[in-house]
Amino acid sequence: MPPPKPGSTDAYTMILDAIDSGIYRPGDRLVESELADRFGVSRTPIREALQRLETQSLLARDGRSLIVASLDHNQTAELYVVRGELEGLAARLAARHATPEEVRVLREMVSADDALVGDPTALARSNRRFHKQIHLASHNRYLVQQLDLVYRSMALMATTSLAVEGRGEIAQAEHDRIVSRIEARDEDGADEALRAHISLAFVTRLKQEAARLETEG
Known part of the structure; x- marks a missing residue:
């Protein structure tokens, strides 16, 4: 082509x-x-x-x-499976390869985003920048390319899970834990923390969709 x-x-x-x-x-x-x-x-x-x-x-x-295009239930589930695997790997590699400056940027992002918890749209944009920074800190260009494709598909979701009440505060605490594991050079811990973060985001999205369908029904 x-x-x-x-x-x-x-x-x-x-x-x-x-x-x-x-x-x-x-x-x-x-x-x-x-x-x-x-x-x-x-x-x-x-x-x-x-x-x-x-x-x-x-x-x-x-x-x-x-x-x-929009994503149906199965497509969303498949996307989150791939996202969890790739993001976990990115966090693992970031714990291994991130420079002190990159870790500092991640920490400052978490602190700055605390002020956005009441604004889901702004928090969602900043959340994407935070995850992108982790991808870049992995220092693996091929992984970054694959995650860019995943996030491109994420744009096909009509809502953000961060709009659910209380999710913003929880996500911020999860981000704090992810950065702490990267700071500590704990590869297993960083991988686990980011996978758990993606898993809970998916659970939140499923509940969000169930509530929407109940309202429409």
Whole structure:
């Protein structure tokens, strides 16, 4: 498959960023002309970018239209399994390879995020930056690439588990424990702490979805 042209790469990145940031959410229809106007590019790179996103299963067909894809229960469960494995490995490698400066940044992130507990949207954005910092501290480019793909799919979830009452405070305590294990160079402990963090996030999301279905029913 030939590499995408520069223009289509830019359009791809802009659309992907818009999905990541919640401008376009699961189920939203993406129209070439509207995207071209929004991003100030021609329709050709937009079309190529949409085709690429569809190939990656980030967009789905709804008749003749393309919509932002959503994840069903099984897809969500599968994603969390992979995420737990990869994130645990990232924490293990961070405990082994992170520089003192990287550990300091992680610690400062946890402290700063305490002020965001009452704002789930802001906390979710900062949470993503925190996890990305752990990925980078693993010093394994291939692992970082795979986790980028996982987080790309995470954008297809309509809500954040951090919106559940009390989850923000719990997540912050979990982040504190993860960083403490990385600081201590405890590879097993860092792996275990991050896996536990992802597992509880998944449990919270399942309860969130069950409550939504009960309300709709």
